Amino acid sequence: MVSIEVEFAEQIMIELITQGYSGNELQEHFRKEVSQIRPAIKEMLADTKKAVVTEASEKILTALEEGEQSAKEKGWMSADEVEERVINVVRH
Numbered sequence: 001m002v003s004i005e006v007e008f009a010e011q012i013m014i015e016l017i018t019q020g021y022s023g024n025e026l027q028e029h030f031r032k033e034v035s036q037i038r039p040a041i042k043e044m045l046a047d048t049k050k051a052v053v054t055e056a057s058e059k060i061l062t063a064l065e066e067g068e069q070s071a072k073e074k075g076w077m078s079a080d081e082v083e084e085r086v087i088n089v090v091r092h
Contacts, residue, residue, distance in 0.1 A: 008037045 012033045021029050072078070 004041060005034075005037050009034050012037075 009030075013030060016026055016029050016033070
């Protein structure tokens with residue numbers, strides 16, 4: 001993440017100089033902007049992870065639902081039905 005931060009810092013410096021900042025004013029604005037890089041990157045990563053997990057979860061649920069439908073079409077028992085039968089056998 002450090003190289004990304006350096007790249008952002010360089011871009012911030014260029015932008016501030018382009019905007020006409022120099023000296024102490026440049027340093028002040030640069031410090032303020034740079035201090036916001038890491039939290040912004042962490043937030044973007046968290047948002048990306050959340051989106052990936054959500055999408056993966058939806059795909060898994062869809063696959064499970066499709067698999068359950070396919071199993072029923074083939075006359076197979078669901079995991080719940082197998083568990084229920086095992087419990088009944090153990091009880092008797």
